[in-house]
Amino acid sequence: MPLPQLTAEDRASALTKANAVRRDRALLKEDLKKGRTDVATIVARADTDDIAGTMKVIDLLASLPGFAKVRAKTAMDELDIAETDGSAASGRTSGQPYLRASLNRTPRRAVI
16 A cells, blocks of 8 residues: 655654654653652553553663663563564554552562
């Protein structure tokens, strides 16, 4: 299927919208890093908030203080969360909300 031809105005509008989403996602990550919000709050908002719902779990965990991509990946492996999962996708696609359940679960071994 060929891509639709967009006018210059349509491209500019899409670019503005994409930049706003990136800015909002960066603010959400900063709030998480600074301790102004927590993972449970973001996951609770994921079903209704497009920014929280489209955020990848790896990016969410890597935004935690003291975490980086490697530690986030290790935590996800321990909790059996796929690297491609979004924070809202697991509940809608499988019927079992992996991330919500994993917040209350103890990993097989310590990841911190």
